[in-house]
Amino acid sequence: MNSKVYYKIRILCAVLFLCAVGIGAAPKFSYSYLDETVKEFESKNSTSSVVLMEIESGKVEYIYRPEIAVSKKLPPGSLVKTFSALTLLKYKDNLGFSPEKKVLCKGRFYPKENLAPIKSDLNTFHLPQDENGKEYLRCSLAKGHGEMDLRSALVQSCNVYFLTNASSDPDLFYSKLYEDWSLGKSTRSRLDSYIEPSDTNFTSISPLRKVAASIGEGGLLLSPLKISQLYASIWKEGPRLSPYWGPDRKPIRSEDNPYTGKDLRWIVSALSEVPRSGTLKDLNISENGNVEILGAKTGTGTKFMHKYETHGWTVLSFRKDQKLYVLTVFVDNGSGGNQAKSLASILLDKIDPKSKNSAIKSGK
Template sequence: MVQKKYYKIGIFLLILFLISFETEAAPKFSSLDQVVQEFESQNSKSSVVLMEIDSGKVVYVYRPEIAISKKLPPGSLVKTFSALTLLKYKNQFGYSPEKKIECRGRFYPPQNIEPNKSDLSSLHLPKDENGKEYLRCSLAKGHGRMDLRSALIQSCNVYFLTSASLNAELFYSKLNRDWGLGKSTRSRLDPYLEPSESDHKPSSLLKKVTASIGEGGVHLSPLKIAQLYASIWDGGPRLSPFWNEKEKPLRIEENPFDGRNLRWITNVLSEVPENGTLKGLKKYNENSIEIIGGKTGTGTKFLHKYETHGWTVLSFRKDKRSYVMTVFVEKGSGGNQAKSLASLLLDRIDSNNRNVAIKSGKSE
């Protein structure tokens, strides 16, 4: 009887905690649930994380059981990490960001990286007219000649696969170490737990190469994506995500990349909504929302090589604060479904801002 009594008390306290979190949520983000639910009614299950860039404070989350507690293949979101890795170690790779690579829509693995049985069963490797396996680019007919800037803006698979294959072992070891792919965010988002940390090692050279485009067994949570991209846009250390008002920002890891490369990358990401895979994203009055940059991703569902998840990560400024928003859609692509949901969320945030201005008698 005593155990049952304490169990009921525990459940009651948990409910009170969740209610208190909802009531603490900033008013300008409190109506986003409805947006996601309406989107899901026409699409598939989704998750959203909205976090302050300079503090790590999570101001909104939808489906925390996914956003915090689940790892998923992030697809092309990893290309930003790959770009910074290539820049940092360019001398060791014999790599030049200005050198152009021809993309004709297909990446043929070099002879030393030919697919094994595990690759054939887990990676989408169609055969050409000569029976040779290849990996597809995001554009079937290819992007043409790509340097690093254009490849990141247009999300060219061939460019990153070719660059990573210069030294697959070295590339993956640096990518994994500097981005902590198997590490948690060390969040303080009670009562939700993060997946256990792991030291995942791909079973083949080809999987180490495909890690450059977020495939080959790379799995990250939406929260981890938010944390890593926040450190890119802010240029500072990686911070522990939190949502309790009594907590303070906590650095958990120094940023391993120098300011020059980070500034270059954020400049490139600022072009994605203008000319890249987020092209067509609505523009806002900068007094309401200023979009800083973004990236889309389409990740292959684990053990379902013909099914994909959609991702979009965005940075924007509002009311003199900068935020990173990670959007995950269970079925679809980053440039379509996830981009659409991100746009709907920004519209609601902008609408909330205008409603507050009208109620307070402020002019827009």
């Protein structure tokens, strides 16, 4: 029995068991009123999932479709660029990397001979050919971003920049990315009674897929809950916490954060620019409300083995009532810059109704 069939049977058995004993629903959250908002969005778009987590504790304050958020792994796309940026900074001496050195992006990344696509790559990637028949990977802007350093590449989400730097040593880059971010491990959550996917070992892949992992492609799969945990540890600048819900639980450290305060602060500063001048710059949030956006990242992930279909992601941090939160939005059949961003904006308006009222009163 192959692993995919085994996993599907395992999930099916778990669902049947939960139905039989009458449990399996997420608890009633103070934000459960958001359900109707997401359902309305889904009626005009596609299936979605949402996680709202308190950063300091790891407590899940709201979740929509936990069967997706907790129990499914999905291609995260450009959300991984944040992890790649920290990996490049930490191992810059080994990788010969400098955050100030610029890469010229013309919209295309041409794999070198050591990254020549193999048969499985052709089934995984959309590799168009130029006028000379040479295959390449597209950037997020067809005409390119021009010259990019690390900060601008992260804020503007430049594929060519990260692919170029990861290709300097694919094996070293991928091994550090995979290990430091525990990409094959679950969050060790305490979200009774949902089951997280089993830990995996995803190291035996082609050189091209190792490089493409830098932009969240090539078969890299993460759950919305995992994304929430990892990003919370970045904005918290602390350990990764076991997600939980319910009043009787307390924060538990899942694992240490292997990144230094200096590099984390640099990344947090860069992410703070995304809602102002980056890929989320037109997020429609009033400045008069109680929600303060601290930083964000968008992602459009290619569905594994469906190279012409995409998922949309937005993850952002905000402060409300002196508490810090991470909001992760996933939209099937969408993009991070459109559908996921739109749902995130709608949810933030609902989370802070004063924001909407203030905008109306001020005539904005």
